[in-house]
Amino acid sequence: MNIRKAITSDFDKVWEIFSRVIKTGDTYVFHPNTPKKDLKKHWFADYMETYVLEEDGQILGTYIIKPNQIDLGNHIANCSYMVNPNAQGKGIGKKLCEHSLETAKENGFEGIQFNIVVSTNKIAVALWEKYGFEIIGTTPKGFRHAELGMVDTYIMYKNLKGEQ
Template identity: 70%
Template sequence: MNIRKANLRDYDAVWNIFSAVIRTGDTYVFDPETPVEDLQKHWFANYMDTFVVEDKGKVLGTYIVKPNQPDLGSHIANASYMIHPDAQGKGIGKLLCQHSLDFAKSAGYHAIQFNIVVSTNQAAVELWKKFGFEIIGTTPDGFRHQTLGLVDTHIMYKKL
């Protein structure tokens, strides 16, 4: 598998992943009916770095790294990861996480903070913990889960 910077030729493949992931309404804040035109601002904006992982020429996952806050808060990164549902369970999340940690450190970030990790997404919570992220806060009822209703969200942090 190869992880590389995404380019506009990857737009359709990333949209395929993005739309499949948000459609379930159980892990990301994006409206499951988000139009394709919005992918630009959510995943390809000029202030973020976008990556894809591909295997044999097929894009299986993607992630972004961006400043968590502007200006005086820009030394802390924020990251988001998505893997196509058909490619889950193959260790891609681990590859993307390690790559993002290395990239963020080399880009001069001091830490990475995830602002919203849905508490019911136990696979993600456990993966981030394995990489040294800590839960530094919990927002009660912070997410409108499409099947479970209101569920808590976590803020997770790792110093680089």
């Protein structure tokens, strides 16, 4: 498996993953019917870096990294990750997380904050906790889950300052 910066020709393959992940309405805030043209602003904007994980010429996962805030808050990163549903359970989320932690450190970020992690997404919460992220806040009923209705969301944070 190889992780690299996404290039223009990856757009359609990333869209395939993005559209399948959001269609379920259970983990991301994007409307399940988000049009393809919006991928540029959500996953390929100028102020973020986009990465893909590929194996045997197939893109199996992707993530973005960007400053969580502008100006005086830009020392904290924000990341989002997506794995092709057909490739789940192969450790791709783990590899994307590890890569993003290294990328964040290389880019001088002092921490990473996830602004909205759906509380019912137990696999993601457990993965982030395994990598040292902590739940630092809860938004009651912060997400309209497609099947469960209103569910809580978490703000998760990992301090990178002082890590090698």
